[in-house]
Every structure is written in C-alpha cells, then in structure tokens.
Amino acid sequence: MSKKTALYEQHIAAGGKMVDFAGWEMPIHYGSQLNEHHYIRQEVGVFDVSHMTIVDVKGADSKTYLRYVLANDVAKLKEPGKALYTCMLNEQAGIIDDLIVYFIAKDCYRLVVNAATREKDLAWLNKQAQAFQISLQVRTDLAILAIQGPQACQKVDSLLAQEFLAKLDGLKNFQFLMTKDWLVARTGYTGEDGYEIMLPNEQVAKFWQAILAAGIKPCGLGARDTLRLEAGLNLYGSDMDESTTPLESNLAWTVAMQPEERDFIGRSSLIKQQQRGIEHKLVGVVLAERGVLRSHQRVVLADGSSGETTSGTFSPTLNKGIALARVPASIKDTCQIDMRGKLVTAHVVKPLFVKQGLPTQQINLILNLNTVRENL
Amino acid sequence: MSEIPSDLKYTSTHEWVREEDDGTLTVGITDHAQHLLGDLVFIELPQLNSEYRVGSECCVVESVKAASDVYAPVSGEVIAINDALTDRPELANSDPYGEGWLFQINPADPAELDELMDADSYEEQFADSED
Numbered sequence: 001m002s003k004k005t006a007l008y009e010q011h012i013a014a015g016g017k018m019v020d021f022a023g024w025e026m027p028i029h030y031g032s033q034l035n036e037h038h039y040i041r042q043e044v045g046v047f048d049v050s051h052m053t054i055v056d057v058k059g060a061d062s063k064t065y066l067r068y069v070l071a072n073d074v075a076k077l078k079e080p081g082k083a084l085y086t087c088m089l090n091e092q093a094g095i096i097d098d099l100i101v102y103f104i105a106k107d108c109y110r111l112v113v114n115a116a117t118r119e120k121d122l123a124w125l126n127k128q129a130q131a132f133q134i135s136l137q138v139r140t141d142l143a144i145l146a147i148q149g150p151q152a153c154q155k156v157d158s159l160l161a162q163e164f165l166a167k168l169d170g171l172k173n174f175q176f177l178m179t180k181d182w183l184v185a186r187t188g189y190t191g192e193d194g195y196e197i198m199l200p201n202e203q204v205a206k207f208w209q210a211i212l213a214a215g216i217k218p219c220g221l222g223a224r225d226t227l228r229l230e231a232g233l234n235l236y237g238s239d240m241d242e243s244t245t246p247l248e249s250n251l252a253w254t255v256a257m258q259p260e261e262r263d264f265i266g267r268s269s270l271i272k273q274q275q276r277g278i279e280h281k282l283v284g285v286v287l288a289e290r291g292v293l294r295s296h297q298r299v300v301l302a303d304g305s306s307g308e309t310t311s312g313t314f315s316p317t318l319n320k321g322i323a324l325a326r327v328p329a330s331i332k333d334t335c336q337i338d339m340r341g342k343l344v345t346a347h348v349v350k351p352l353f354v355k356q357g358l359p360t361q362q363i364n365l366i367l368n369l370n371t372v373r374e375n376l
Numbered sequence: 377m378s379e380i381p382s383d384l385k386y387t388s389t390h391e392w393v394r395e396e397d398d399g400t401l402t403v404g405i406t407d408h409a410q411h412l413l414g415d416l417v418f419i420e421l422p423q424l425n426s427e428y429r430v431g432s433e434c435c436v437v438e439s440v441k442a443a444s445d446v447y448a449p450v451s452g453e454v455i456a457i458n459d460a461l462t463d464r465p466e467l468a469n470s471d472p473y474g475e476g477w478l479f480q481i482n483p484a485d486p487a488e489l490d491e492l493m494d495a496d497s498y499e500e501q502f503a504d505s506e507d
Contacts (some may be wrong), residue, residue, distance in 0.1 A: 033440050034415040034466075222414075226440060290462070292418050292438040314417040314440055321418075339435075340443075 004101065005050035006201035006256045008144050010208050014218045019348035022116035024051040029220035036223035037316045040190055041357045044149030045219035046211050049342060051115040052199060054142050055125065058108050065103060066109055068264055069128050071246060072114035077103035083185060085193035086254055087246050088113075088124070089266030093273065094242035095249065097121050098234065100187060101244055102176055104204035110183070112144070114236050128265070142181070143204035147216060148227075150357060156195055159210050189224065191231025191354055224314050229322065232284060232352035238295060239282060239310040239324050248326065250282040252349050264314045280307065281329045284351040285337065286366060287321035289344055299346075309337065317354045318363065324351055381473055385449075385489065386498035392473065393492055395490040396480075399445040401489075403449055404477040405437060405468060408502070416465040421457040422479050428454065430488055435478055437468065446478060450488040456480040467498045 011018065016027030027048070029036055039045040046063040064122045066074045072086030083089060089094050097117045102110040113121045126138055147156050157168050159225065164177050164184055171177060174184035183198040212218065222243060225235070234240050240249040247255070247270060256262070265360075287293060293312030300306050305329030315322040327335070327348075336343040347366045353359065359367065381387075385393040390409035392400045410416065422434040428448035435446035457479045461467060468476035483489065493501070 029414065032415055034417070290418055292440075292443065293421075294443065296496065314438070316417075316440075 001205050003051070005048055006204050007050065007208055009047045011048065011218070012203055015213070016218070016220060018270070019221075020210070021051060021284075022114075022118075024115060025216070026051060027220040028222045029337075030218050033220065033222035033226070034316050036217065036219035039217045040192055040219060040223065040227055042150070043217075044147065044151040044155055044215075045217045045223070046208070047146040047148070047219050047221070047224055048143070048208075049146050049196070049224075050143040050204070050242050052120045052144055053113045053121065054137055054144070055111045055113065056104075056108065056137045056223060057111065058137065059132070060107055061134050061138045062107050062109050065108035065129065065132040065134050067262055068132075069125065070101065071255045071264055071266060071270075072101075073262060073264075074101055074103065074212075075262075076111065076256065077101075079103070080105050081175055082175065083176055083187060085174075087251060087261060089245070090124075090242060090268075091265060091269065092242075093247075093266035093269035095236070095244060095246060095251075096124055096242060098236050098251075100104070100185075100239070102183065102185065110139075116237055140306070141197075141201055142198045143198060143201050144198050145204070145208070145211070145341045146188055146196045146224075147211065148188045148190040148192045148195065148362070150193060152194035152216075155214050155216055156211070158206070159197060159214060164189055171275075174239035189231075189233055190227040192227075192356065194360075221374060223307055225311075226316060227315050229311055229324065230317055230354040232324070232350070234282070234310055234324070238240070239326075244326070245273055247278050248280045248282065251323040278329055280326050282324055282326050282351055283308070283331060283333075283347040284349040285309070285323050285325050285335065286318070286349055286353070287337070287344065287346050288334075288361065291321045291339060291344065293321040293323035293337065293346075294341075295323070297323070299327050300336040300338065300343060301328060301331050302335070303330065305330070307331070316351060317357075318359055318367065320367070321346075322353050378406065378411055379473070380406065380408070380495045380499050384473070385492035385494065386502075387447065387449045387492060388502060389447045390502065391446060391449045393489075397454040399483070399486075400455060401450065401452075401481050401483055402477050403446075403479055403481060404472055405417070405446060406498070407472050409444075410469045410472045410476075413437065413444055414441050415439055416468050419461045419465045419468065419478070421459075421461065422454045425452055426454055427484075428452065428481070430491075437453055437465075439477075448481065449492060450481065451484040452481040453484070454479050455482050
C-alpha cells in the first residue's frame with residue numbers, strides 16, 4: 001500500500017501523473033517535465049516534497065549527539081536559525097544518507113532526511129542515541145513544500161504570515177525562520193533561489209492553493225531531478241551510497257575534519273582513506289555530440305581505465321546530455337562514454353553545469369568551442 | 377485518451393505505418409507511445425538508404441525519462457528521414473502522426489503489410505490502458 005502526502009488530491013486536481021517514489025505516490029510531472037524545468041530556471045515553481053522525513057532531535061545532549069553522528073560539525077551553527085548540509089556516515093565512512101540539519105534551539109535540532117532511506121536512517125539514529133540524553137521525534141504531522149526559482153521569494157513573501165514578513169528580507173542562504181509549527185528556510189535542491197517550507201499537514205492544501213493562485217506552477221519530481229543534476233547536487237542512492245565516502249563523492253567540503261578532537265562516526269576511516277590516496281572522484285561530463293546520458297554507462301579514459309556515470313540526463317538548459325560520473329582520479333579533459341555499445345566523446349567538467357539559470361563559465365567555454373568546430 | 381487514426385496500420389511495438397500512393401510507407405510512433413515516453417529530447421534517425429529487416433531496431437527515441445528503440449515495421453530500404461526532428465524532437469510529441477513522422481521505407485515484401493494491425497486491434501490490445 002503506497003503512501004500519499006497531504007497534497008495527493010491537489011496533485012490529481014492539477015493533472016499530476018502519479019508514480020511510485022520510495023513507496024510514496026508522487027507526481028512525476030503535471031504535463032511536461034521540460035516546461036516545469038524551465039519554469040524553475042526562469043520564473044518559479046513549487047514541489048511537494050512531503051515524502052521526505054523530518055526528525056526532531058531534542059534534549060540536553062542534542063549538540064553532542066549530532067557532533068558525533070554527522071560528518072559536518074553542527075558547532076559551526078553559531079545561533080538558532082541557521083542550517084547546514086551534511087552526510088551521515090557509517091564506521092567505514094560509507095554514506096548512510098545526506099541531510100540538512102536545522103539549529104532550532106540550544107537543545108533542539110531538526111533533520112530532514114531522504115524518503116528512500118527513512119527506515120535505515122531512523123534505525124541508525126536510534127542505535128547511536130543510546131549513549132545520549134536525547135529523544136527523536138519523527139514529524140509525520142508536517143508537510144514540506146519547495147518553492148524555487150528566481151521569482152520565488154518575491155511571489156511567496158506576501159503569502160506568508162505577518163510574523164515572517166519583516167524578517168524575510170534579511171534571510172540568507174541556509175538560514176531559516178520559525179514560528180510554532182511553520183519553518184521557512186532559504187534552502188533548495190535546484191540551484192535556484194527559493195524556500196523550503198515545513199508546515200502542518202492540515203494547512204498545506206490551503207497554502208498550496210494560494211501558491212498556485214499566485215501564478216506559481218506545480219512541478220513534479222522529474223523536473224526536480226534534472227534541475228538538481230544541472231546544479232551538480234548529488235542524489236542519494238545514485239551518486240553516493242554506503243559503498244562510497246564523501247571524499248570520492250565531491251563532498252569533502254561537507255566533512256569537518258577540524259577541530260581534530262571531535263570524534264565523529266567515520267572519521268578514522270576518512271583519515272585512512274586520505275593517507276592511502278583517493279582513487280576515484282565524482283566529475284561532471286557533457287556529451288560533445290547530441291544525445292542523452294543515463295546512469296550506469298561506462299566511462300572510458302584515455303589510459304584505458306574506466307568509471308561509470310552515476311546519474312545522467314538531458315540538460316534542458318544546455319540542450320546537451322550531461323551526467324555525474326565516478327571515475328579514476330587521473331581523468332583528463334575528455335573521455336569516452338559507452339552509449340549502447342558505441343563510444344562517444346564527452347568533456348570532463350567540474351560537477352556543476354548551471355548556476356542561477358545560466359551555464360557555468362567552464363560549460364560556456366566548452367559549448368562555444370563546439371560551435372566553433374561546427375563552423376569550421 | 378490517445379488518438380489512433382483509423383487509416384493507419386500499427387505494430388505491437390507502437391509504430392504507425394501509412395501506405396502512400398506510390399507504395400512507400402511512412403512510419404512514426406503512436407500518440408500512445410509518445411505519451412508514455414514523455415517529453416522527447418533526442419531522436420537518432422535511421423541511416424538513409426540502409427536496409428532493415430522487419431522487427432529490427434532502426435531508430436532510437438529518447439525522452440528525459442528513457443531511451444526507446446523503434447523497430448522496422450516491415451523489411452525494406454529507408455528512402456527518407458525526417459531531418460526536422462534533429463532540432464525539434466518535440467514534434468513527435470506534439471504531432472506524432474504529422475510533422476513528427478520518423479522515416480519512409482520502401483517495402484521489400486508487400487505481404488508483410490498484412491501482418492500489421494488495424495486501428496481497432498491496436499487500441500484493443502495495446503493502447504486501451506489509460507496512460
């Protein structure tokens with residue numbers, strides 16, 4: 001029996017094509033995944049991401065506990081109202097999940113973890129909690145909306161309660177505001193500006209309708225995937241999992257090795273891996289020719305060694321096949337990708353393709369280069 | 377509901393076939409197929425003047441979601457391809473039976489045409505499930 005979010009009826013009413021996603025019936029698109037992608041890059045759109053799991057950590061040891069369980073350091077969050085992105089690692093430094101942690105109060109933090117990893121995350125969090133004075137509460141009473149795009153803030157601000165209004169202007173990236181049961185965060189998974197808003201299930205349908213009435217288009221999880229890939233954001237289960245560490249997943253920046261005295265799960269394995277040398281890394285690839293990249297395609301380097309695409313798609317912004325790929329660290333500027341038995345040339349780039357609606361400088365150089373070649 | 381023109385023939389793999397006056401066949405993918413695939417972003421057309429056997433892969437249509445083979449509905453030589461799809465693959469979404477045609481084939485054995493389905497059988501067997 002698949003689960004439904006509090007907005008299920010709203011999705012049906014908006015023409016959502018529902019598919020199974022980690023046991024939830026979620027909209028993959030509302031007619032055109034491509035149009036929804038462009039709405040978010042150019043204007044604004046809204047996703048229902050209530051399938052994600054919200055866990056509140058409460059108690060005197062909350063901070064100590066999270067400093068032990070998470071690879072990034074919550075001590076970096078100097079005051080309530082700030083959030084950070086982190087991995088949760090096992091002893092071997094394999095990634096159990098990636099998540100955002102919100103600092104609500106001295107003895108209260110909120111974690112938002114993936115839907116597909118819900119059960120194992122909760123089991124792990126509970127297991128590690130034994131030695132600490134904390135309690136974990138799963139907030140199934142809350143829904144989550146992500147409103148993303150260059151016009152997101154402008155369109156949403158007026159729909160929010162008076163108590164938020166005065167403070168929204170100064171809200172920076174990875175900061176949030178909170179009332180009793182609403183949380184408005186300047187975070188997202190698209191590479192665009194916007195908010196992620198947590199609110200009670202019983203209020204979400206009304207808020208959703210107000211959002212649509214303000215001209216914000218509903219967008220499905222299909223567009224969410226192409227947007228996050230263009231923005232070079234990893235997807236758990238595709239680009240990383242328990243067999244990979246943050247150091248080979250382009251996530252070294254999310255691991256706080258300082259201060260050295262902080263003992264977190266996975267730390268000693270990461271140090272060992274650093275000493276051995278990092279053999280693989282996650283890069284971006286862009287097809288030189290027309291085509292679409294997919295996950296699990298073989299990537300062949302000039303020296304004959306090989307890697308694999310971890311997620312691939314057609315980039316609606318670049319009109320090119322793009323992918324993230326885990327490859328030997330020795331990779332150079334170009335590689336070959338095995339597309340259905342045919343080897344095709346691709347450019348190797350930093351794993352970031354589109355930033356705030358536009359191709360990155362590196363991508364621009366490559367795309368222009370291709371145009372020049374075609375003209376010759 | 378998807379559109380299934382009654383003057384066309386169909387395959388079980390969701391190609392449509394139109395018999396032209398000169399005996400050649402125009403081939404595309406059905407409305408039902410384009411709907412299942414979603415937004416098309418890339419179409420690899422068959423080689424002009426190559427010969428294909430009935431049922432062999434001759435073309436690939438790719439949406440954001442998936443890549444799907446298109447099979448030769450009959451044996452024969454490809455005598456025209458729809459170049460417009462190179463820049464505008466979305467034509468196969470918006471007008472699958474018109475501007476979104478894929479290729480034309482000169483059938484080697486007209487008897488193979490009898491193996492194709494009419495609109496009623498196609499609808500009954502393959503396209504009656506909504507989405």
